[in-house]
Amino acid sequence: MTLSAQIRDHHFDHILLNAAGVMCQTTEELDQIIETSNTGAVVTKSATTAPRPGNPKPRYHEMQDNLGTINSMGLPNEGFDYYLDYVLDKQNTTSKSIFFSIAGLTKQENIDMLHRLQDSNFNGLVELNLSCPNVPGKPQTAYDFEATQAILEEAFAFFTGDLGVKLPPYFDIVHFNQIAEVLNQFPLAFVNTINSIGNGLVIDPETDTVVIKPKGGFGGLGGTIVKATALANVRALRQRLNSSIKVIGTGGVTSGRDVYDLILCGADLIEIGSQLAIEGTPVFDRVTDELTAILKAKGYDNLNQVRGQLQIIE
Ligand code: RRO
Numbered sequence: 001m002t003l004s005a006q007i008r009d010h011h012f013d014h015i016l017l018n019a020a021g022v023m024c025q026t027t028e029e030l031d032q033i034i035e036t037s038n039t040g041a042v043v044t045k046s047a048t049t050a051p052r053p054g055n056p057k058p059r060y061h062e063m064q065d066n067l068g069t070i071n072s073m074g075l076p077n078e079g080f081d082y083y084l085d086y087v088l089d090k091q092n093t094t095s096k097s098i099f100f101s102i103a104g105l106t107k108q109e110n111i112d113m114l115h116r117l118q119d120s121n122f123n124g125l126v127e128l129n130l131s132c133p134n135v136p137g138k139p140q141t142a143y144d145f146e147a148t149q150a151i152l153e154e155a156f157a158f159f160t161g162d163l164g165v166k167l168p169p170y171f172d173i174v175h176f177n178q179i180a181e182v183l184n185q186f187p188l189a190f191v192n193t194i195n196s197i198g199n200g201l202v203i204d205p206e207t208d209t210v211v212i213k214p215k216g217g218f219g220g221l222g223g224t225i226v227k228a229t230a231l232a233n234v235r236a237l238r239q240r241l242n243s244s245i246k247v248i249g250t251g252g253v254t255s256g257r258d259v260y261d262l263i264l265c266g267a268d269l270i271e272i273g274s275q276l277a278i279e280g281t282p283v284f285d286r287v288t289d290e291l292t293a294i295l296k297a298k299g300y301d302n303l304n305q306v307r308g309q310l311q312i313i314e
Pocket of ligand 1 (some may be wrong): 021071073074076103130132220235
């Protein structure tokens with residue numbers, strides 16, 4: 001069974017990888033993702049120029065009955081240089097692709113980091129995270145179409161590497177049209193959809209209290225409860241984006257069937273976030289086994305037979 005994929009010159013032996021933010025803050029965690037057999041790539045924790053401790057704890061919570069997760073990590077990361085050192089070293093010894101995720105707190109900070117990547121020997125992919133919901137006072141850039149257009153104009157004026165964007169979920173057909181119209185103007189290698197559903201609220205019924213401390217309990221939702229939103233965003237963007245822009249499907253993957261559904265909607269690669277946090281790296285083996293069983297049962301031997309083949313009711 002072939003579970004491979006391609007973005008530009010980057011070949012992926014396997015479609016699965018971690019979602020940015022989960023098991024990817026330290027070199028030890030990043031190594032673990034790379035060394036897991038059923039992953040095709042790794043993505044680094046979104047970096048800012050300087051290291052950040054992130055928001056006060058508790059800042060992550062798993063809902064009962066595997067409904068999903070809520071987080072307000074607040075962009076804790078080891079700083080741009082830490083990840084640049086890691087990827088420059090690692091790209092010489094691993095055959096897996098590396099996504100370098102950046103999430104500057106201002107447009108200028110993102111542009112500065114992109115300049116540094118452009119001037120470096122990094123030969124992987126760069127993911128510009130325009131959708132972090134958890135930094136107090138900072139809106140999610142990709143909900144502002146003009147700001148998104150402006151940062152991409154500035155970035156592509158000099159950046160020649162393989163660049164993609166991490167998007168927040170959209171909930172309106174007009175918004176799907178508007179973001180696609182912006183993105184189609186640029187030579188993006190990929191879009192990654194979705195980041196967590198921003199600013200949900202979870203309550204502990206025993207104590208009548210929120211479950212995370214930052215922002216009065218508001219945080220990004222992930223896991224099972226976001227699957228339908230992830231499917232819709234992958235589908236809607238695949239239908240609207242230029243075929244040269246690949247789509248990474250992220251959100252609500254807990255099983256092989258979830259991966260299969262995202263591929264039906266047109267996803268090229270699949271990232272696992274919440275369930276990786278819950279289950280650890282064995283999730284990649286289990287989900288791969290489940291996906292392979294589904295493909296076999298349906299008589300498929302590669303993912304191109306499935307990708308984008310979602311049926312609608314006429
Ligand atoms: O660190 C976070 O709070 C965080 C980020 Br940068 C993000 O992009 N998405 C998310 O759910 N949490």
